Amino acid sequence: xxxxxxxxxxxxxxxxxxxxxxxxxxxxxxxxxxxxxxxxxxxxxxxxxxxxxxxxxxxxxxxxxxxxxxxxxxxxxxxxxxxxxxxxxxxxxxxxxxxxxxxxxxxxxxxxxxxxxxxxxxxxxxxxx
Amino acid sequence: xxxxxxxxxxxxxxxxxxxxxxxxxxxxxxxxxxxxxxxxxxxxxxxxxxxxxxxxxxxxxxxxxxxxxxxxxxxxxxxxxxxxxxxxxxxxxxxxxxxxxxxxxxxxxxxxxxxxxxxxxxxxxxxxx
Numbered sequence: 001x002x003x004x005x006x007x008x009x010x011x012x013x014x015x016x017x018x019x020x021x022x023x024x025x026x027x028x029x030x031x032x033x034x035x036x037x038x039x040x041x042x043x044x045x046x047x048x049x050x051x052x053x054x055x056x057x058x059x060x061x062x063x064x065x066x067x068x069x070x071x072x073x074x075x076x077x078x079x080x081x082x083x084x085x086x087x088x089x090x091x092x093x094x095x096x097x098x099x100x101x102x103x104x105x106x107x108x109x110x111x112x113x114x115x116x117x118x119x120x121x122x123x124x125x126x127x128x129x
Numbered sequence: 130x131x132x133x134x135x136x137x138x139x140x141x142x143x144x145x146x147x148x149x150x151x152x153x154x155x156x157x158x159x160x161x162x163x164x165x166x167x168x169x170x171x172x173x174x175x176x177x178x179x180x181x182x183x184x185x186x187x188x189x190x191x192x193x194x195x196x197x198x199x200x201x202x203x204x205x206x207x208x209x210x211x212x213x214x215x216x217x218x219x220x221x222x223x224x225x226x227x228x229x230x231x232x233x234x235x236x237x238x239x240x241x242x243x244x245x246x247x248x249x250x251x252x253x254x255x256x257x258x
Contacts, residue, residue, distance in 0.1 A: 039221060041247040043255040050254045059250070068225065070208040072199045079199040079208030081225065092168060094223050094240060096197065096210065111223060113242040118170040121188070125179045126172040 005103040008071035011078045014097075014105065015066050018055065027052050031104040038110050051108075060086045067092075134232040137200035140207045143226075143234065144195050147184060156181050160233040167239055180237075189215045196221075 010029050017025035027048055036045040036054070045051050067081040078097040083090055093112050100106040118126070139158050146154035156177055165174040165183070174180050196210040207226040212219055222241050229235040247255070 038247075040242050040244050042244075042258045043247055043251075044258060045255050054251060054254045057251070057254075068206070070199050070201045070204065070206050070225070072201055074202075075199065077197070077199050079223075079225075092240075094208075094242075096199070096208075111221075111240065111242040112245075113169050113223075113240040114245070115169050115171075116241075116243070118167070118172055122172075122183060122186070125183045125186075126174050129171045129173060 007073060007076060007078045007097065007099055007103070008069055010099065010103055010105060011069060011071070011080060011097055012066075015064065015080070015082070019064055021056075023052055023056050026055065029105050031100045031102075031106045034105055034108065036108045036110070040112060062086045136202060136205060136207045136226065136228055136232070137198055139228065139232055139234060140198060140200070140209060140226055141195075144193060144209070144211070148193050150185075152181055152185050155184065158234050160229045160231075160235040163234055164236045165239070166236065169241060191215045 014026065014029040017023070017029065030048045030051065032048050033046070034048050034051055036051050038044070045054055063085045065083045065085070067083055070079040072078065076099050080095045080097070082093045082095065084093055085091075091112060093110060095111075096107075096109040097105050098107040143155065143158040146152070146158065159177045159180065161177050162175070163177050163180055165180050167173070174183055192214045194212045194214070196212055199208040201207065205228050209224045209226070211222045211224065213222055214220075220241060222239060224240075225236075225238040226234050227236040
């Protein structure tokens with residue numbers, strides 16, 4: 001197992017391992033005390049073992065594509081946009097990562113924004129697609 | 130009017146100006162051809178004039194607090210987490226920014242993730258808060 005102090009490379013390894021269901025490689029990117037936070041459901045998962053289980057057990061034949069990585073080397077944090085596909089359904093997600101002193105992921109915060117209908121009153125400014 | 134080539138400083142000016150309803154200072158952070166994208170509603174707004182109008186006309190006594198800035202200087206992009214408050218309601222939002230050659234904001238993509246109930250089957254791994 002190797003870790004790297006480069007936040008972008010660690011996050012790339014995290015997503016590659018997740019896509020391959022390579023849970024050993026996935027776990028190698030994580031701090032032992034990793035904290036996973038889902039603000040929309042107010043759920044938290046504490047610790048590498050539970051967080052790997054959460055991902056390993058996650059139902060559905062999901063695939064993930066990384067759309068954008070925003071890597072703040074000075075600030076030691078990374079934001080990622082992904083697109084998850086489950087059958088015909090596409091779900092964008094956003095992920096924020098922070099790191100411990102060894103460069104392993106110490107916190108992950110996920111957001112899953114759903115489609116919604118826009119409010120009335122701004123049709124003169126917007127176009128729909 | 131001054132522009133800066135530092136993406137983080139430009140984004141900080143953008144949020145400060147929005148909070149103060151200083152629409153001249155807000156406009157000064159934007160490229161003339163700025164593109165605003167709301168993937169959840171599939172809405173787009175093109176151009177500085179329309180985008181400033183969209184913000185100036187936005188209803189409600191909203192306030193905004195910047196929670197986190199992820200500034201990728203090498204990649205020329207920034208991700209931001211904010212918390213909007215309208216009366217007693219709090220709404221987290223996530224914003225991605227890119228920039229033109231002069232350091233002005235050329236693209237903004239906003240996400241507004243809503244609360245939802247978690248699916249069953251992971252209670253053995255998570256805690257609620």
